[in-house]
Amino acid sequence: MKHVAIALLGCGTVGKGVVDLLSRNGQLIEEQLETHISIKRILIRDLPKYEQMDLPDTIALTTDFNDIINDDEIEIVVEVMGSADFAKECIEQCFKRGKSVVSANKDLIADYGIPLLKLSQENNVDFQFEASVAGGIPVIRPMYSSLNSNRIERIIGIMNGTTNYILTNMTERGLSYETALKEAQEKGYAEADPTNDVSGYDAARKIAILATLGFHSAVTFRDVSVEGIEKITHEDIEHASEMGYAVKLLAIAQQNDDGISLNVHPAFIPRSHPLANVGGAYNAVYVRGNCVGDVMFYGQGAGAFPTASAVVSDVMNVILHFNLTVTGKRKYVWHDTKLTDPRSIRAPYYLRMIVDNAPGVLSSISGIFAENRISIRSLIQKDETKEIAEIVILIDASADGLVRDSLKKVTSLSCVRRVANAIRVIEI
């Protein structure tokens, strides 16, 4: 039987998952590939920490990347270190030394995916990264090898488990944002500093990667307009439920007439839509192709084994390419793409504002919307106290810039205490 030696860079949750998966499913994998895979070396930072781990004796641990890059027997390097320029440097060196790379590193790929893919092709090696988006859910390979007969028009993803866990628990159990976040941190779903997740940056990286492949567009993380869930309150979620919507943090890539738009923001989506029922730490990617219509991929977006499932399936593909002698031969197509001005993107909006409980307030607010030709679909006023009232307005699809300008004017009214929230309604 043929034999391929691989190395891991990093041995955290995902790295250990890869080790365990290969031991659990090794025979099944070997049978399909007619090739035995062995993990020869693992790069780690701190030897004593890992020596206590339950790793097979056959694996050599090292803190020196040179031990891996200079080992000619190692044909595939699996990069599961996470962020940092060091990963990029290592991957580039691997390519130059003829080693194929599998990476689960969304930070890196959202920023440098295209230059790295180009470098891999120049060096005739494979570069695969299914695990960088939505953990174990097959979505990257299906995008370029199954939906490739379509012009992909739109990709909507729920791709951050932390925020989805928080929003699901705010909805189902009536928790406040703060309590839900605290619980997520206690359960290990959210990090001590949750910014990367709750502010939408994690989801932004994933949508940039999907748009690159789905739209054949050279975009990066920096092209995504990002808004997090920090401002969502229990009141917003209750209003959403009453109106038949769920609140989700969506990552949306869209082809428009004048370019593409990439956005991450909380949104109201109809309760009956499949995306509304993606709960807890699950992820889903909803893709519209011009021929296939709407397709959804759903599953666990994180975790040791689900992520390792995608990593090892990439390793298997690289080995398949070795065996067929087609390594580094898949072509990818990209175009430079104009970005649509985010201010021109139209959507209905849910607006919640806290105002003085006094005559004439409604007329002043609705006057501003009328001046800006924004049409009000529904309006509910609820007295909170004798002095304060809450107004919830649903406006028809309007350009984002116009909505923001109008809200500035609304905020400047002396009778308006604050605009508590403005959330887009995605009518899918």
Next chain:
Amino acid sequence: MKHVAIALLGCGTVGKGVVDLLSRNGQLIEEQLETHISIKRILIRDLPKYEQMDLPDTIALTTDFNDIINDDEIEIVVEVMGSADFAKECIEQCFKRGKSVVSANKDLIADYGIPLLKLSQENNVDFQFEASVAGGIPVIRPMYSSLNSNRIERIIGIMNGTTNYILTNMTERGLSYETALKEAQEKGYAEADPTNDVSGYDAARKIAILATLGFHSAVTFRDVSVEGIEKITHEDIEHASEMGYAVKLLAIAQQNDDGISLNVHPAFIPRSHPLANVGGAYNAVYVRGNCVGDVMFYGQGAGAFPTASAVVSDVMNVILHFNLTVTGKRKYVWHDTKLTDPRSIRAPYYLRMIVDNAPGVLSSISGIFAENRISIRSLIQKDETKEIAEIVILIDASADGLVRDSLKKVTSLSCVRRVANAIRVIEI
């Protein structure tokens, strides 16, 4: 630019969809493959009928398969005729003449998938059939190229649009089975003779194909135990809703300790489960891998463009293989597999029976279940008239054979008029 000539066998809904898709997305496809695809010939049955169709002049219509098989320029044959041994014969001839084949023919593949794949490999040609299961939803290729690092433990599919349309409309609009079926026929979702759909045979073919690939098992359509939706009444659906379930026709392939089981039957599934929300003519395939956990693929399971999307993506893969000179080189692994005795499969059951409205009835019925060590989870008796009562029982997970034997005994009780239905509860 390279050039590949293809031929279609058949030009019904899907065939015309392929013609239209290639004209709509031709440029995008060409760019990815660096290859131009042209449809050179189409095999049809009745010339005058198709001469009125809006087909490009460059396509030669023929009623003689020899015109295609003897044309050495044609490298790929797309078989979209549907059932019949003629398709098998044509495909075999194509393989022997070195032509790769893309087929959307589930009937054929559910029966002869493995022998055809073997023949294609002996002749060093490709054989692809993504469109044979769940229309445009990418599921076959992800199963063998993305979930291949997993031992697939279970596949549950809602894969028949006709029955899902009927059940959805019975649920949402309170229609009777007969009315919903009639409406489906009027709208073109169901055929004049709906047997193939409503009896579960169509879904059975699809699950046989998925189990073949997912379980690496040599199974065919004949290994599937099939039960249709004809006996489902509005009462069953109402009871399901009251208990928090939806009724769906499920195709289930499962790896058990003693073999695999393949079943198609109506089932109660929890309302909160993603499969419960797959409505109308949509399809979904829910796969459990031993590492990835649960993954779901969702989309349109039929229709000209969605199905053509899968067919053309297969054609693109075949061309990619041409360009990389790896045609016919992918290995598939199968084992002969023992089938689990269907009578041993355990599930909770919903049972509905019509009985005499008389004292002692409940005690006689519950006595039979007690004798068979079947535990009753809940029981509701509702008087229908002075003479007749309806009893709805939910029993704990019990072996199918035992349930059936017990129901025979129940039916033989003089106080029991009939067992109206027995539906499995799938607790996913």
